Amino acid sequence: xxxxxxxxxxxxxxxxxxxxxxxxxxxxxxxxxxxxxxxxxxxxxxxxxxxxxxxxxxxxxxxxxxxxxxxxxxxxxxxxxxxxxxxxxxxxxxxxxxxxxxxxxxxxxxxxxxxxxxxxxxxxxxxxxxxxxxxxxxxxxxxxxxxxxxxxxxxxxxxxxxxxxxxxxxxxxxxxxxxxxxxxxxxxxxxxxx
Amino acid sequence: xxxxxxxxxxxxxxxxxxxxxxxxxxxxxxxxxxxxxxxxxxxxxxxxxxxxxxxxxxxxxxxxxxxxxxxxxxxxxxxxxxxxxxxxxxxxxxxxxxxxxxxxxxxxxxxxxxxxxxxxxxxxxxxxxxxxxxxxxxxxxxxxxxxxxxxxxxxxxxxxxxxxxxxxxxxxxxxxxxxxxxxxxxxxxxxxxxxxxxxxxxxxxxxxxxxxxxxxxxxxxxxxxxxxxxxxxxxxxxxxxxxxxxxxxxxxxxxxxxxxxxxxxxxxxxxxxxxxxxxxxxxxxxxxxxxxxxxxxxxxxxxxxxxxxxxxxxxxxxxxxxxxxxxxxxxxxxxxxxxxxxxxxxxxxxxxxxxxxxxxxxxxxxxxxxxxxxxxxxxxxxxxxxxxxxxxxxxxxxxxxxxxxxxxxxxxxxxxxxxxxxxxxxxxxxxxxxxxxxxxxxxxxxxxxxxxxxxxxxxxxxxxxxxxxxxxxxxxxxxxxxxxxxxxxxxxxxxxxxxxxxxxxxxxxxxxxxxxxxxxxxxxxxxxxxxxxxxxxxxxxxxxxxxxxxxxxx
Numbered sequence: 001x002x003x004x005x006x007x008x009x010x011x012x013x014x015x016x017x018x019x020x021x022x023x024x025x026x027x028x029x030x031x032x033x034x035x036x037x038x039x040x041x042x043x044x045x046x047x048x049x050x051x052x053x054x055x056x057x058x059x060x061x062x063x064x065x066x067x068x069x070x071x072x073x074x075x076x077x078x079x080x081x082x083x084x085x086x087x088x089x090x091x092x093x094x095x096x097x098x099x100x101x102x103x104x105x106x107x108x109x110x111x112x113x114x115x116x117x118x119x120x121x122x123x124x125x126x127x128x129x130x131x132x133x134x135x136x137x138x139x140x141x142x143x144x145x146x147x148x149x150x151x152x153x154x155x156x157x158x159x160x161x162x163x164x165x166x167x168x169x170x171x172x173x174x175x176x177x178x179x180x181x182x183x184x185x186x187x188x189x190x191x192x193x194x
Numbered sequence: 195x196x197x198x199x200x201x202x203x204x205x206x207x208x209x210x211x212x213x214x215x216x217x218x219x220x221x222x223x224x225x226x227x228x229x230x231x232x233x234x235x236x237x238x239x240x241x242x243x244x245x246x247x248x249x250x251x252x253x254x255x256x257x258x259x260x261x262x263x264x265x266x267x268x269x270x271x272x273x274x275x276x277x278x279x280x281x282x283x284x285x286x287x288x289x290x291x292x293x294x295x296x297x298x299x300x301x302x303x304x305x306x307x308x309x310x311x312x313x314x315x316x317x318x319x320x321x322x323x324x325x326x327x328x329x330x331x332x333x334x335x336x337x338x339x340x341x342x343x344x345x346x347x348x349x350x351x352x353x354x355x356x357x358x359x360x361x362x363x364x365x366x367x368x369x370x371x372x373x374x375x376x377x378x379x380x381x382x383x384x385x386x387x388x389x390x391x392x393x394x395x396x397x398x399x400x401x402x403x404x405x406x407x408x409x410x411x412x413x414x415x416x417x418x419x420x421x422x423x424x425x426x427x428x429x430x431x432x433x434x435x436x437x438x439x440x441x442x443x444x445x446x447x448x449x450x451x452x453x454x455x456x457x458x459x460x461x462x463x464x465x466x467x468x469x470x471x472x473x474x475x476x477x478x479x480x481x482x483x484x485x486x487x488x489x490x491x492x493x494x495x496x497x498x499x500x501x502x503x504x505x506x507x508x509x510x511x512x513x514x515x516x517x518x519x520x521x522x523x524x525x526x527x528x529x530x531x532x533x534x535x536x537x538x539x540x541x542x543x544x545x546x547x548x549x550x551x552x553x554x555x556x557x558x559x560x561x562x563x564x565x566x567x568x569x570x571x572x573x574x575x576x577x578x579x580x581x582x583x584x585x586x587x588x589x590x591x592x593x594x595x596x597x598x599x600x601x602x603x604x605x606x607x608x609x610x611x612x613x614x615x616x617x618x619x620x621x622x623x624x625x626x627x628x629x630x631x632x633x634x635x636x637x638x639x640x641x642x643x644x645x646x647x648x649x650x651x652x653x654x655x656x657x658x659x660x661x662x663x664x665x666x667x668x669x670x671x672x673x674x675x676x677x678x679x680x681x682x683x684x685x686x687x688x689x690x691x692x693x694x695x696x697x698x699x700x701x702x703x704x705x706x707x708x709x710x711x712x713x714x715x716x717x718x719x720x721x722x723x724x725x726x727x728x729x730x731x732x733x734x735x736x737x738x739x740x741x742x743x744x745x746x747x748x
Contacts, residue, residue, distance in 0.1 A: 017336055017348075030203070037200065089199060094206075101201030110198055157198070164200035175202035190305065193343065 012099075015186055022186050027086045029178035030100040033171055038084045038102045040163040044142075045082075045112065048075045052140050070127075071107035081106025082160060100175070104160045113157045115141055251400065252407025258297045265301050274310055281314065289321050289381045290393030291331060292400055299335035306339040316342075319370055322377040325384040327353045341366050551577055565594050600669045607662050610731075615655065617730035622651075651723065 015023040048056055051073045058072040059065075081104060088099040104113050115138055116122065122134030130136070145162045155161055164171075263275045282300060286293045299320060304313040320334040327334075329352060337348035346361040349369065354376060360368055384390040554577065558570040572587035 017340060034201075088205065096204055096206050098199055098201035098204045100203050101199045103200075104198040113198055160198060160200050168200075168202070172202050179203075 015182070019186065019189060022182055022189070025185070026178060026182035027100065029182065030175055031084065031086060033174040033178065034084050034100055034102055037160070037163050037167060037171060038082055040167065041082050041102065041104070041160040042079050044159050044162055045075060045078050045109070046073075046142075048073070051112075052137065055137070071111065073108040073112070077106045078109035078112065081109040102160050102164075104157075109159060112141065113159045113161065116144060117154075117156050248403045248407035250407070252404045255293065255404045255407075258294065262297050262301045265305055269304065269308055271304070271310055278310070285317070285321075286397050286401075287394070288385075289325075290385055290390050290397055291321060291324075291381075292397055294400070295331045299331050302335055302339045303342075306342040316370065318381075319373050319377070321381040322379065323352060323354055323373055324381070326377045326380040329353070338366075338370075341369060548577075568594065596672065600672075603669065604666055607666070611659065611662060613734050614727060614731060617734070618651070618655070618727065621726060621730070 012023060012026075015026070055070075055073045059069050061069065082102065083105060084100075084102050086100055088097045089101060089103070091097040104110055119134075120138065122132075122136075122138050124131060124134065126134055128134075142158055144156050144158050145165045146156060155165070259279060262278065263272070266272050266275050266278065278300070282293050282296045285291070286296055296317070300313060300317050303316045303320070304310065307313050307316065316338050317335065320331055320338055323329070324331045324334045334352060337352055340346070340348045341364075344364055346364055346369070349356060350358070350361050354373060356369065356372060360372060385394060551574070554570055554574050558567060558574070561567045561570060568587055568590050572584065572591060575584035575587055
């Protein structure tokens with residue numbers, strides 16, 4: 001007996017209420033699609049010796065400083081910081097949240113991802129004695145994807161956003177397919193149950 | 195850093211908005227809706243916003259209706275779609291619950307049950323349960339849907355107090371029957387409340403909005419010759435402006451009509467015409483229209499609205515406080531009654547098993563003398579806290595005690611006096627014997643009793659006897675004032691006579707008899723005689739233990 005479910009959220013809720021297995025199955029399908037994104041993003045990370053040598057070393061005062069020192073790059077931290085999560089994240093101020101997402105959660109990973117996004121030519125007046133430190137740091141990093149014209153400046157990046165911009169077309173299709181497939185199964189099960 | 199995310203699935207939740215909406219009271223919302231509809235019509239932008247909202251409301255409504263239609267078609271129940279739509283429209287007016295909530299609930303239920311009648315019954319039950327428990331219709335209908343699918347856990351969380359065994363059985367017929375038994379009529383009852391009336395008003399407002407939205411869409415279709423957004427937008431703007439102008443003119447017209455209607459001459463003419471035509475219901479409508487007019491006028495005075503709302507809030511708070519106090523009073527009264535009831539029962543039981551009382555009653559039955567009985571009665575009075583009986587027993591005991599004291603004192607004095615007299619007689623006899631011996635044998639007595647000493651002794655004895663007699667008489671008189679039954683004691687005469695007899699006979703006997711005293715030299719003066727008497731008394735006391743007669747109470 002088919003059920004007309006509008007939206008993924010309603011589908012998820014309905015599945016949780018009636019058939020939890022289908023919900024898990026859908027999550028598994030989406031995970032299979034999203035994990036390559038995560039892995040691809042991780043692949044964009046530079047090795048430890050590929051970043052500026054100063055960034056790769058923690059500052060000597062990191063243990064004693066009473067301020068938060070600029071996070072040093074650590075490949076392992078940045079790598080494990082790129083995660084896939086099946087749940088939903090916190091709603092933003094507009095009420096939107098995402099489910100089954102890939103996130104970049106580590107500080108060095110986030111810096112690598114977004115450095116120069118707001119100011120491509122860097123900023124002046126930082127803590128460094130080198131007035132060109134900012135631009136030199138940005139220029140040492142790989143090129144950032146440029147999705148400004150289509151999705152806005154906030155969608156530019158070097159890791160997960162880059163991976164997403166390259167593969168999102170395929171991923172969207174696969175995710176929608178997975179959802180539809182699950183919905184069909186759900187409807188079929190309901191029909192059988194009735 | 196969790197803000198750096200990519201995902202294909204994003205959802206929008208209106209949770210925050212709903213919370214904010216809940217914070218605003220139903221009255222406020224309704225007033226604002228009305229305000230938007232009536233008071234804010236003069237602003238073109240408001241018209242535009244209202245139009246957009248109305249169109250959106252209509253689109254959502256249509257979408258939900260279509261969704262339900264599709265679900266019914268898929269179930270093979272498409273033929274019943276118009277009937278279901280009518281049913282939902284009527285239901286929202288009967289229960290004050292918006293069709294936006296009723297449709298999804300019904301759709302869920304009909305999908306789970308596949309039966310129209312059962313779904314309608316389940317929806318009615320869900321509405322009643324929702325009204326009674328305060329849970330949303332969606333939650334209740336979802337729980338029922340799960341119940342129809344065999345999962346009754348959700349039903350147990352509704353706070354409906356369903357039996358666990360019943361839930362475990364999974365028999366939805368029985369569960370529904372139990373729910374109907376418990377919550378039947380709740381949805382209808384809710385309508386009689388202030389909140390229910392507000393909900394109903396919201397239903398009508400929402401319906402009106404949807405209807406307006408439909409009209410606007412139709413108008414847009416007519417106005418926009420093609421499908422371009424620009425044309426539609428321009429058309430909407432023009433429409434909004436036109437509606438604004440129309441509303442302004444309409445308001446002017448209403449005001450003018452109001453002025454005319456408020457004219458007493460006009461009212462008299464209309465009333466006369468209506469009465470003549472026998473159109474009483476029309477008259478009622480006119481008055482209803484006047485009432486509406488006053489409501490609309492009130493809309494334009496925010497200060498008045500605030501005051502009214504404040505008064506309403508205060509009244510509600512007072513009512514709540516009063517209800518709480520009444521509830522507390524009732525609870526306390528119930529507790530007090532229970533305690534009193536328990537105490538009475540306990541007292542009864544205590545009396546039955548009061549060993550002390552049982553012992554006293556047995557002793558009272560077994561007692562033979564009146565005094566013991568009086569004592570026992572007094573103890574019972576103390577035990578029962580019987581003031582009257584205690585007073586009576588107290589007086590009687592006091593009287594008996596006085597009597598005993600009198601008896602003891604009298605007898606003691608009599609015996610003491612008798613013993614003293616006897617000793618004196620012995621002493622005097624011995625003195626006399628000594629004296630006679632002196633006369634017969636020529637042995638000179640050490641100190642013969644002179645007439646003066648003899649007189650002093652006799653006078654002393656007479657005085658003492660008189661004292662005892664006086665004291666006894668005073669005791670007897672006191673006793674007479676306290677004891678009602680004189681037969682319980684010896685008569686005054688008999689006492690008096692006895693005492694008088696002793697007092698009269700003994701001294702006289704001593705005085706009248708020829709006393710011959712032989713003094714061996716031990717008594718040389720009056721003081722020696724006193725000492726001799728004193729020694730005799732002490733000796734008697736030492737020998738007999740006391741001077742109290744046997745059998746008397748100390």
